[in-house]
Amino acid sequence: MSVYLLDYGAGNVRSLLNAVNKLGYDIISVKEPSDILKADKIIFPGVGAFGCAMDALVAKGYVEPIKQYIASGKPFMGICVGMQTMFEGSDETPGVKGLGIVPGIVKKFNSDNKAVPHMGWNEAELLKVQPKDGQESFGINPSTVYYFVHSYAVPYSEALKEWTFTTTQYGDEVFVSSIQRDNVFCTQFHPEKSGFAGLRILRSFLSGQTNFDDKEILYKTPTPGHDCFTKRIIACLDVRANDMGDLVVTKGDQYDVREKPDGDSKGDVRNLGKPVELAKRYFEEGADEITFLNITSFRNCPLGDLPMLEVLRRTSETVFVPLTIGGGIRDIVADGRTYSALEVAGTYFRSGADKVSIGSDAVYIAEEYYANNRVPTGKTAIETIANAYGAQAVVISVDPKRVYVNSPSDTTHHVIKQSTPGPNGEEYCWYQCTVKGGREGRDLDVRQLVTACEALGAGEILLNCMDKDGTNSGYDLELIADTRSAVRIPVIASSGAGRVEHFSEVFEKTGVEAALAAGIFHRKEVPIAAVKEHLREKQIHVRGVDLTL
Numbered sequence: 001m002s003v004y005l006l007d008y009g010a011g012n013v014r015s016l017l018n019a020v021n022k023l024g025y026d027i028i029s030v031k032e033p034s035d036i037l038k039a040d041k042i043i044f045p046g047v048g049a050f051g052c053a054m055d056a057l058v059a060k061g062y063v064e065p066i067k068q069y070i071a072s073g074k075p076f077m078g079i080c081v082g083m084q085t086m087f088e089g090s091d092e093t094p095g096v097k098g099l100g101i102v103p104g105i106v107k108k109f110n111s112d113n114k115a116v117p118h119m120g121w122n123e124a125e126l127l128k129v130q131p132k133d134g135q136e137s138f139g140i141n142p143s144t145v146y147y148f149v150h151s152y153a154v155p156y157s158e159a160l161k162e163w164t165f166t167t168t169q170y171g172d173e174v175f176v177s178s179i180q181r182d183n184v185f186c187t188q189f190h191p192e193k194s195g196f197a198g199l200r201i202l203r204s205f206l207s208g209q210t211n212f213d214d215k216e217i218l219y220k221t222p223t224p225g226h227d228c229f230t231k232r233i234i235a236c237l238d239v240r241a242n243d244m245g246d247l248v249v250t251k252g253d254q255y256d257v258r259e260k261p262d263g264d265s266k267g268d269v270r271n272l273g274k275p276v277e278l279a280k281r282y283f284e285e286g287a288d289e290i291t292f293l294n295i296t297s298f299r300n301c302p303l304g305d306l307p308m309l310e311v312l313r314r315t316s317e318t319v320f321v322p323l324t325i326g327g328g329i330r331d332i333v334a335d336g337r338t339y340s341a342l343e344v345a346g347t348y349f350r351s352g353a354d355k356v357s358i359g360s361d362a363v364y365i366a367e368e369y370y371a372n373n374r375v376p377t378g379k380t381a382i383e384t385i386a387n388a389y390g391a392q393a394v395v396i397s398v399d400p401k402r403v404y405v406n407s408p409s410d411t412t413h414h415v416i417k418q419s420t421p422g423p424n425g426e427e428y429c430w431y432q433c434t435v436k437g438g439r440e441g442r443d444l445d446v447r448q449l450v451t452a453c454e455a456l457g458a459g460e461i462l463l464n465c466m467d468k469d470g471t472n473s474g475y476d477l478e479l480i481a482d483t484r485s486a487v488r489i490p491v492i493a494s495s496g497a498g499r500v501e502h503f504s505e506v507f508e509k510t511g512v513e514a515a516l517a518a519g520i521f522h523r524k525e526v527p528i529a530a531v532k533e534h535l536r537e538k539q540i541h542v543r544g545v546d547l548t549l
Contacts (some may be wrong), residue, residue: 003027003206004039006066006082008046008056012349016045016079018317019192023203036065040074041206045192046081048390050106050152051093053081063099070101073183077205080150083179083186092152102163102179106152111488114171115513117392117459118153119490121145121288121543123228124166124177124189127220138185139204140166140178144197145230145543146189147322148177149354149392151459153188161219169227185210193322193354195283196549203549230541231507232288232514233531234492235521239275239292239308249275249522276314282521283319285528286545290319291357291462291516293397294327309351316352326357326397326462330381341381342388349389357462358382359397360435363442366452374455382456391459391489399438400431400446400479401466413445416478431465431479438466446479447486454487461487462516465495470519472498474505481510492516500526500534507540 003020005027007013020027020043027043030036044066046053057063070076078086087098090106098106109116126142148168153175154160156167165180168188178187185205191198204210237249279290292315294308312325325348330341345356358365358381365380376383386394404422408415413430421427431446450461463483465476475496484491490513493506497517506515520526532542 001040003041005029006044014352015316016192033061033065036069043077044082045079050090051096054096076184078186108152115490117151118170119149120232121230122168128165129218130216138210139201146194148189167222174222197546230543234289234516235282235287236291236516236518275311279315280318289322291324312352322354324355325353329356329358330361342384345385355395357395357397362396363433363435366449369452386457394458395460396453396458397462399434399464402429403432404429414447416482450487461491468496474502500531503531504538
């Protein structure tokens with residue numbers, strides 16, 4: 001059996017290749033249009049904009065061969081944008097025609113009462129069912145959550161009943177999360193990023209054991225109020241080279257990552273483990289995402305950072321949840337040539353990353369945005385990467401520190417009233433953005449930064465706080481709640497977690513979509529399983545651990 005991957009240059013397909021290989025199958029990349037008709041089975045993954053995907057299919061001459069292949073009756077599976085292109089068009093890029101296999105138009109989510117993109121784990125409710133007790137159709141288990149990351153979706157309607165396999169509710173909207181008819185099966189979620197539950201779906205498609213017969217179908221309607229969107233727990237690994245040149249996971253005290261010096265020696269870099277092994281451990285413990293922060297990349301060329309790229313490649317072989325990489329995502333000059341931030345990000349995506357995190361450069365971009373009267377240039381790292389790979393691929397990492405003031409009139413910046421007064425009894429502070437790993441402050445506050453980055457196309461905020469980092473005293477609730485109210489994109493709370501109660505507190509009091517921790521997970525002071533057990537006790541919906549393949 002020949003399985004082909006329809007890759008039009010969409011970014012991270014390495015995870016899908018690794019998932020298929022782990023299941024014991026070989027997969028061949030489509031190189032030219034004639035390859036499509038050679039395939040026994042095709043998997044078509046996609047990320048980024050609908051228009052970019054269709055433009056690429058047209059430019060490569062793939063459109064008619066895809067239609068011919070589907071008409072031949074051979075199995076076809078689409079993932080994310082690979083599913084959306086099956087429809088007639090998308091509001092994301094009006095005027096661009098889809099493949100038109102399925103009637104309907106892809107619409108943008110309403111962001112009035114929820115964050116967009118829809119980013120995280122959610123259930124897929126089966127609407128096409130059969131009287132076969134105890135069997136999963138196409139490997140989908142309706143009581144399991146899968147990983148979604150998209151801003152556009154197809155609203156469910158009765159007109160799509162014969163195509164709709166599952167629906168998912170996000171906020172007040174119910175959308176089509178998978179389609180199935182005859183030889184076509186597509187998912188809006190990412191099976192290759194949905195842990196072993198997602199691998200079972202891929203195995204079902206590859207093996208042909210779908211446990212589904214189109215002649216015996218019972219149609220259901222979506223269950224009202226069936227919103228099972230979960231809160232994410234993210235493990236963060238600060239990675240840097242030690243004095244011997246080996247990459248290690250470290251953790252600093254206020255950004256100092258060395259052990260206390262002994263005599264005249266400067267102290268070794270704190271070593272909390274090897275990044276690939278630690279990431280695998282977190283996946284098995286139930287982390288919903290894993291973030292690598294390359295904390296020395298600002299000194300080096302990321303394109304030449306072969307050890308870090310190898311970390312991504314090796315991690316994606318055994319870790320089937322989303323991977324984010326931060327550090328050095330900017331325009332660079334190396335060997336006499338200029339490389340764009342888009343090229344740097346593309347290198348990380350091809351090595352196994354799903355998202356890139358932009359830190360210092362985001363501050364400089366926001367400063368330029370305001371200096372240009374809030375007019376986008378279209379040339380910044382945020383804009384170019386989001387346009388090519390989608391807003392969900394761009395995370396803004398914010399490193400602020402408190403600047404206390406007695407009164408809001410003492411500063412031109414946005415201030416937040418503090419529950420605990422400052423060192424001199426100040427009731428207010430503004431949060432100053434920093435660059436270069438917190439070593440340099442800028443004349444920009446957090447609200448200015450996050451609103452500018454959202455306007456430029458970023459899809460998520462990773463919100464740190466230097467004053468809380470390493471304290472184990474809990475997240476900065478005032479800062480997080482204020483930032484959550486300022487943007488409509490997802491926010492990850494970071495810095496300060498020390499107990500399981502800190503996680504429930506930040507979710508209940510700020511409404512953020514995710515919470516991140518590092519040192520307490522590395523040292524096993526607070527296991528991920530304990531965090532999730534506590535959140536369930538608090539009736540906060542989280543994903544369970546599923547290691548059954």
